Amino acid sequence: MLATVQSVFARLESEKKVERLEYAQQALTETFDQPFAEIVGDSIEMKKVFNTIDKVAATDAHILVLGENGTGKELIARALHRRSARTNQVFIPVDMGAIPETLFESELFGHKKGAFTGAHQDRVGRFEAATGGTLFLDEIGNLSMASQSKLLNALQSHEIIPVGSNKPMKIDIRLICATNMPLYQMIDEQKFRQDLLYRINTVEIQLPPLRSRQADIEPLGQHYLHLYRKKYQKENLEFTKDAVQRLVQYDWPGNVRELKHIIERTVIMSDRSVITADDIILTSPNASSRNRVEKTATIDEMEESLIREVMRKYNGNITKAATELGLTRTSLYRRLEKYGI
Numbered sequence: 001m002l003a004t005v006q007s008v009f010a011r012l013e014s015e016k017k018v019e020r021l022e023y024a025q026q027a028l029t030e031t032f033d034q035p036f037a038e039i040v041g042d043s044i045e046m047k048k049v050f051n052t053i054d055k056v057a058a059t060d061a062h063i064l065v066l067g068e069n070g071t072g073k074e075l076i077a078r079a080l081h082r083r084s085a086r087t088n089q090v091f092i093p094v095d096m097g098a099i100p101e102t103l104f105e106s107e108l109f110g111h112k113k114g115a116f117t118g119a120h121q122d123r124v125g126r127f128e129a130a131t132g133g134t135l136f137l138d139e140i141g142n143l144s145m146a147s148q149s150k151l152l153n154a155l156q157s158h159e160i161i162p163v164g165s166n167k168p169m170k171i172d173i174r175l176i177c178a179t180n181m182p183l184y185q186m187i188d189e190q191k192f193r194q195d196l197l198y199r200i201n202t203v204e205i206q207l208p209p210l211r212s213r214q215a216d217i218e219p220l221g222q223h224y225l226h227l228y229r230k231k232y233q234k235e236n237l238e239f240t241k242d243a244v245q246r247l248v249q250y251d252w253p254g255n256v257r258e259l260k261h262i263i264e265r266t267v268i269m270s271d272r273s274v275i276t277a278d279d280i281i282l283t284s285p286n287a288s289s290r291n292r293v294e295k296t297a298t299i300d301e302m303e304e305s306l307i308r309e310v311m312r313k314y315n316g317n318i319t320k321a322a323t324e325l326g327l328t329r330t331s332l333y334r335r336l337e338k339y340g341i
Helices: 002-032 044-056 073-082 101-109 126-130 145-157 183-188 194-200 214-231 241-249 255-269 299-313 318-325 329-338
Strands: 063-066 091-095 134-138 174-179 203-206
Touching (some): 044 073, 044 203, 063 073, 073 174, 101 126, 101 145, 126 134, 145 194, 214 241, 214 255, 299 318, 318 329
Parallel strands (some): 063 174, 063 203, 134 174
C-alpha cells in the first residue's frame, strides 16, 4: 500500500514538472518567435543589421561580426543561431582571448588521455561539442599566427585531430566569429592571415556603436530600467525627462554594456520613485553633452566635476559620497579642500 501511494505521488509530481516545463517552453517560444526579441533597437542602423540577419541566418554561411566592445556581438551571434536550421542544436561560445596558446588545440580540438602531462582522461573539444550546431569564436583577432594556421586547416578540411590522436574526426558546424580588432589593418601588418579572413567572413556584419544609433538609447535605457527595477523590487521607478535627455546626450564609449551597468547602478542607489539627471553618474571623461563646446579636460578637472556631481547627489553626505567614489572619508576631505568644494 505504501509503495502504491508513493508511486501515485511520484507520478503526480512528474506530471506537474512536465506541465511546468511545457509552460516554460511555450513562453520561451512565444518570446523568441518575435523578430529579434532579445535585441533592443529600432534605428535605421540596426534595421540594416536585422535585414542582413534575415538574409543569412537560414544558410550555413560563415559570419564575421565586427564592432566595438560592448556593442552586443554575442547577441547577434545568438540571433543568427536561433533563426537558423540549427536552432534546436547547441550554441557553443568560446572567448579566444581567454585561451592560452599552449591550450589552443586541446580546448578547440580536444585531447586523448595521456596526450600530455595532466591529461588524465579524454576531453571533448569545442569543435566536437558544437557538431550539428553553431560554434561562436569571440575575439578571434587575439589568435597568434600559429593558432590561426591550425584553425584554418580545420575549417578547410572540415576535420579535427584531437591532441594525442592520429585519427581525423569529421565536424559539421556553423561558424560565427567576432572581434573588435581591425583585421584588415592587421593583415597589412602581417598579424592576421588573409586566407583565414576569407574563410570566416562569407558574410560580414558591422555592428554600429551606440553613439551612432542615438534613436536606440532611450528604448535601451527603458529596457534595462524595467529589468533592474523588477530585480531590485523598485517597480514604480521611472526616468524624468531630464534623465532621458542626459542618457541620449552621452557618447557611450562603452556602448550597450556601459549603459546596462550605469542603469543597474542607478537603480540600486535610487531611494526615490523617480530617476533624475543628477542621479545618473557618468564617469567617462566625455560625459559632457554633445551640445556643449568640446574641450580637453585635465585629470584634475574631471575628478573635480565627478566629485561635485556625487556631492550634489547625496546633498553633501560625506560617507555616502565617499562610498560611491570608492574613496575613504579622509581622501574625500582632502579632495574637497583641494577643489574648494
